[in-house]
Amino acid sequence: MKTLLVLGALACGVTSFAMSPAHALVEIDINKGNVEPLPIAISDFVSQDGAGAEIAAVVAADLKRSGLFAPIDKGAFIEKITDPDAAPRFDDWKVINAQALVVGRVTQEADGRLRAEVRLWDTFAGQQLIGQQFFANKANWRRVAHIIADAIYERLTGEKGYFDTRVVFVDESGPKNQRRKRLAIMDQDGAGIRYLSDGRTIALTPRFSPSRQEITYMSYESGQPQVYLLQIETGQRELVGNFPGMTFAPRFSPDGQKVIMSLLRDDGNSNIFAMDLRSRTTTRLTNSNSIDTSPSYSPDGSQVVFTSDRGGRAQIYVMGADGSGQKRISYGDGTYSTPVWSPRGDLIAFTKQSGGEFQIGVMKTDGSGERILSSGFQQEGPTWAPNGRVLMFFREAAGSGGPRLYSIDLTGRNEQAIPTSNFASDPAWSPLLE
Secondary structure (H helix, E strand, O other), X not given: XXXXXXXXXXXXXXXXXXXXXXXXXXXXXXXOOOOOOEEEEEOOOEOOOOHHHHHHHHHHHHHHHOOOEEEOOHHHOOOOOOOOOOOOOHHHHHOOOOOEEEEEEEEEOOOOOEEEEEEEEXXXXXXXXXXXXXXXXXXXXXXXXXXHHHHHHHHHHOOOOOOOOEEEEEEEEOOHHHOEEEEEEEEOOOOOOEEOOOOOOOEEEEEEOOOOOEEEEEEOOOOOOEEEEEEOOOOOEEEOOOOOOEEEEEEEOOOOOEEEEEEEOOOOOEEEEEEEXXXXXXXXXXXXXXXXXXXXXXXXXXXXXXEEOOOOOOEEEEEEOOOOOOEEOOOOXXXXXXXXXXXXXXXXXEEEEEOOEEEEEEEEOOOOOOEEEEEEOOEEEEEEOOOOOEEEEEXXXXXXXXXEEEEEEOOOOOEEEEOOOOEEEEEEEOOOOO
């Protein structure tokens, strides 16, 4: 549900909001292999209470977590921003090497809504890069901060941010032999956790719809795994279909009109099926005497990546969305699982077991250019941020007692733990919220 309104550019009497790309303004080229984080100063937003400092802190945390920005310690600031409408003293910011500066104001409207204004300055060019304001209910102040961080990220990198997103996952609590597994949802930074199921039955592999606030997941409610749809806001749910045998690893098509999954038969083999959610008709896509599972659509819906052990051990295959042209693309040592196509269409993320370790990696869509981003005792289940620059996965470290969530960027150097109150697994990233 859209609760925020962007009113557009804020005027500033000393600079022009529109700028020529010919000027050497501050920016980050994220296509370089090694990006040095950009020093950025994020001043507490001016406010009558602590709301301005809280919003600034979330913006700073978002940008830092991306690995592309290095927020400067506020103790180093020389100028104290008291009027965000006035041009800052650029020399005071240049001397501490703040290449960009974020200032803002938070006020409360007569109707109780929060109003947040933000300006982004290029301190060396002396120009304003962003001037925007937002309205929202006070309860949504964190979302305001995420949207501001997205605006800064996009202006300085040229690509969409990913901070105004949510992650659905499996919350795990209780002793390991009696683990309670509930569906939960949170902001991408771990804040605002809300439970979507009560844990009376095991729920696994939740996945977001790309077109609405809906997830598909697998539940053992009937004693065997079945696929359900759940409306996040209303809690309404429905069974996708009563299939003979067990269903696994459901995912939506890019248009949200189909669910693709694997179906286990009595002979121990599993094959991949797609179901049209409107007509409830099912199409079989693979027909092999092996285990075909973990299907994931390409972002244009024309292809599907999946794993199969038809060659003797689990490897990654691709095929047309109708099941045609099935071919193997992975040829590395070890076994592969949980392939997921990037939202950008350029890479496939995967879990790999090799040399006694679990690894999270990416490869090009033809199988070339394989890169391992993270290795550990037991880790799996990558999911993409909607801009295709960051992955989230879960890891159970030796002796830890349970899994935790982590994010990592495509360089493999910026790994971050995602805080959750309990153990957590099976993350799935939402599209950007609307």
